[in-house]
Amino acid sequence: MSDENAAQGETPETELPETETPEVDPVEALRTENADLKDKLLRTIAEMENLRKRNERDVADTRSYAIAGFARDMLSATDALNRALLVIPQDAREAADGTLKSLIEGIELAERETQRLLAKHGVKQIESAGRKFDPHKHQAMFEVPNTEVPEGTVVQVVQEGFEIGERVLRPAMVGVAKGGPAAAPAANGAEGVDKSA
Known part of the structure; x- marks a missing residue:
């Protein structure tokens, strides 16, 4: 039988050991x-x-900041009301009677109500005057030479800034003190410091 297997090209069967x-x-x-x-x-x-x-x-965040775009737009309306009041001189306000007095009172009322509604929805004014300049909340418009306050203090507010929650809607445009007590040691000139570099 093994000869027949060899003749047919088959290899003889060999048993492989089983692998465990x-x-x-x-x-x-x-x-x-x-x-x-x-x-x-x-x-x-x-x-x-x-x-x-x-x-x-x-x-x-959506609840807090959803009205941010609308509030930013309302700030321009509030600014317009405020500018309308600033145009009227104080003596003209006091001397106003009749229709002019009613107009002034109406503008004041509208401005206060707009501010109240903005505050009701979390929009608050950024406190700037007398505070240290904060680049995240203030935009410096100019520097004011002033040695009576520390350098970097906001001494003039050109336009009020507003924030909603932790986000700034509009930075306050301010004037910043330059040359105050914080700058005094630099003004005296420290010895051995090369300022020509």
Whole structure:
């Protein structure tokens, strides 16, 4: 028979030794699978919690800042009312009677009401006068030589600034002190400092 197998081009059957496949402990396999599934579950729960917190933050931001564009537009209307009041001299206001007095009072009322409504929705005026210049809240329009206040102090407000929550709607346009007490040591000139560089 082996001659027939050789004649037909078949190799004689040789038995290969059986390789032992390590037996997998079914309990250990289930423990591994259980640990893997538990890890995936914990990661999914953490991702869902992060998503929930992010959504809550987005909703809170939307509530707080949704009117930012409208409020910014309303500031120009408030500015116009304020400029209308500034144009009328104080003595003309006091001497006004009849229709002119009613007009002045109407403009004042409209300006106060606009400010009240903006404040009701979280828009507040940035306190600037007498404070240290903050580039995040102020826009410096000019410097004022003033040795009576520290350098970098806001000494004049050209246009009021406003913020909503933590965001600036419009920076305050200000004049900033230059040459005050904070600059005094530099003005005296420290010895050994090369200022030509």
